[in-house]
Amino acid sequence: MTAYTKKEVLLEARNIFLSYGNKCILHDINFNIRDIVRPGMLQGQVVSLVGRSGIGKTQLFRVLSGLQKPSSGQIMIRERKPTLSAAGTIEVNHERPVHAGDMGVIFQNYYQFEWRTVKQSLMLAARQNPALKGKEEDTILHYASQFDIPDILHHYPKQLSGGQQQRVSIIQQLLKGSDFLLLDEPFSGLDICVLDKVVELLLQVSLSDELKTLIIVSHDIATAVAISDTVFILGKKVGQEGSTIVREIDLIERGLAWQRAVRREKAFEDTLDEINACL
Numbered sequence: 001m002t003a004y005t006k007k008e009v010l011l012e013a014r015n016i017f018l019s020y021g022n023k024c025i026l027h028d029i030n031f032n033i034r035d036i037v038r039p040g041m042l043q044g045q046v047v048s049l050v051g052r053s054g055i056g057k058t059q060l061f062r063v064l065s066g067l068q069k070p071s072s073g074q075i076m077i078r079e080r081k082p083t084l085s086a087a088g089t090i091e092v093n094h095e096r097p098v099h100a101g102d103m104g105v106i107f108q109n110y111y112q113f114e115w116r117t118v119k120q121s122l123m124l125a126a127r128q129n130p131a132l133k134g135k136e137e138d139t140i141l142h143y144a145s146q147f148d149i150p151d152i153l154h155h156y157p158k159q160l161s162g163g164q165q166q167r168v169s170i171i172q173q174l175l176k177g178s179d180f181l182l183l184d185e186p187f188s189g190l191d192i193c194v195l196d197k198v199v200e201l202l203l204q205v206s207l208s209d210e211l212k213t214l215i216i217v218s219h220d221i222a223t224a225v226a227i228s229d230t231v232f233i234l235g236k237k238v239g240q241e242g243s244t245i246v247r248e249i250d251l252i253e254r255g256l257a258w259q260r261a262v263r264r265e266k267a268f269e270d271t272l273d274e275i276n277a278c279l
């Protein structure tokens with residue numbers, strides 16, 4: 001099996017509860033995401049949160065990203081901060097509660113301001129990232145070519161296909177430079193060729209930085225499992241209102257992470273059956 005270690009906690013969900021009025025949506029959500037380190041590689045994390053429709057995935061997505069305050073509990077994230085020391089500038093990590101805006105968030109309906117061209121929207125995102133100062137334009141051109149959309153930079157959102165809008169949204173969030181990228185149902189509504197391309201791009205993104213962490217919320221279980229190192233299943237416990245994490249599956253231990261041809265493995269089929277039985 002591939003050598004790896006799991007290091008510091010990058011994100012921790014601590015006892016999350018969410019209710020609207022007296023309707024419980026989420027209860028007792030506890031899990032963490034650790035930094036996975038592989039010798040000689042930049043290996044990010046790809047985590048999927050799966051469950052059937054209406055189970056509360058989007059609600060949990062909103063809580064994780066800091067956009068929705070839970071009724072109780074906390075989402076803690078590890079932050080890298082450049083700090084001045086005697087030895088020069090070093091990166092210090094510390095843990096703090098998530099705030100709205102900390103994570104790159106890609107919603108299901110890739111909303112873009114319709115009066116801005118793709119390039120103008122991307123430029124606004126790039127300017128939010130101090131690390132790109134003076135390199136905004138070059139970085140945009142680099143991503144546009146990597147994501148295969150160099151020709152649409154001067155187009156307006158309504159001139160784009162669904163797949164192009166999604167790629168623009170992903171680039172927009174990557175430009176902001178946050179370690180976490182959250183995607184709600186990134187595989188729905190894409191035709192099969194575009195789907196393969198998106199999977200490939202997300203894998204590339206996850207390999208671009210040691211701490212890059214993708215959290216994919218999806219009801220497309222096969223694609224989610226094929227791309228992830230860890231799967232959390234959101235489901236129901238007998239006799240309890242609302243949803244919680246009913247199982248965590250470590251795909252690395254099963255030899256199902258980081259392989260292109262994973263769908264051909266017997267263990268892959270078994271894992272899908274196991275997940276379906278929990279839904």
Ligand SMILES: Nc1ncnc2c1ncn2[C@@H]1O[C@H](COP(=O)(O)OP(=O)(O)O)[C@@H](O)[C@H]1O
Pocket residue numbers: 020023025051052053054055056057058059060
């Ligand atoms: N503002 C709200 N008030 C009451 N219930 C809500 C509200 N928003 C969402 N819900 C409920 O939360 C549940 C989970 O929805 P959602 O997270 O969108 O599911 P999923 O993304 O898994 O399909 C649904 O039953 C929905 O009706």
Ligand SMILES: [Mg+2]
Pocket residue numbers: 057058059184185
């Ligand atoms: Mg949803």
